[in-house]
Amino acid sequence: MTQPLFLVGARGCGKTTVGQALARTLGYAFVDTDSFLLTHTGKSVAEIVAEEGWEGFRARESDALQRVTAPATVVATGGGMVLADSNRQFMQENGITIWLHAPAQVLASRLNASPEEDQRPTLTGKGVTDEIVDVLAAREGLYRQVARHIVDATCPPDAVVEAILSALQMARAS
Numbered sequence: 001m002t003q004p005l006f007l008v009g010a011r012g013c014g015k016t017t018v019g020q021a022l023a024r025t026l027g028y029a030f031v032d033t034d035s036f037l038l039t040h041t042g043k044s045v046a047e048i049v050a051e052e053g054w055e056g057f058r059a060r061e062s063d064a065l066q067r068v069t070a071p072a073t074v075v076a077t078g079g080g081m082v083l084a085d086s087n088r089q090f091m092q093e094n095g096i097t098i099w100l101h102a103p104a105q106v107l108a109s110r111l112n113a114s115p116e117e118d119q120r121p122t123l124t125g126k127g128v129t130d131e132i133v134d135v136l137a138a139r140e141g142l143y144r145q146v147a148r149h150i151v152d153a154t155c156p157p158d159a160v161v162e163a164i165l166s167a168l169q170m171a172r173a174s
């Protein structure tokens with residue numbers, strides 16, 4: 001199995017953290033679309049949004065998705081990657097997409113502990129806890145629609161990696 005693996009889910013679900021560990025375990029490359037943009041533009045998400053608006057950021061992340069996708073690669077996507085139909089279609093057609101699922105309360109607690117505001121500027125103008133409730137309400141259907149596998153992302157990162165590996169193994173066996 002060398003198909004790219006796309007990790008999707010809301011801010012704080014662990015796409016970057018779990019993605020790095022998953023790639024290490026599989027001997028895959030790891031890429032993160034937010035980090036890719038930071039490296040290639042020299043600008044944080046907040047700076048891109050200040051200069052180009054969310055529309056500009058979304059166009060750049062769609063382009064990043066296509067550029068980083070390669071065999072034997074774990075791709076940690078930005079939390080809003082699923083918003084564009086074309087990105088969902090691209091992930092469905094070019095790899096295996098996994099939704100790291102966690103409730104708002106868990107996400108809010110992680111984001112409050114590690115806000116990283118340069119990479120996670122406000123989406124709605126609300127505080128972190130209220131915002132994540134709204135964002136999940138708007139996006140859960142999209143995460144569910146694009147995902148081939150849904151894993152519980154509330155346990156420690158190593159356990160999330162194990163859950164992903166066993167979902168992939170079960171799918172291969174069936």
Ligand SMILES: Nc1ncnc2c1ncn2[C@@H]1O[C@H](COP(=O)(O)OP(=O)(O)OP(=O)(O)O)[C@@H](O)[C@H]1O
Nearest residue numbers: 010011012013014015016017079110114155156157
């Ligand atoms: N399974 C986990 N258990 C406990 N803490 C976690 C877990 N996964 C991630 N974290 C912590 O939550 C915070 C956010 O994780 P991470 O940056 O990986 O999320 P993300 O999904 O990549 O978010 P974003 O969409 O903003 O890029 C980090 O401080 C990380 O250490």
Ligand SMILES: O=C(O)C1=C[C@@H](O)[C@@H](O)[C@H](O)C1
Nearest residue numbers: 011045078079080119120121
């Ligand atoms: O949930 C979102 O819309 C975002 C999540 C982050 O990964 C970044 O891609 C950016 O801050 C937007």
Ligand SMILES: [Mg+2]
Nearest residue numbers: 015016034076
């Ligand atoms: Mg991330």
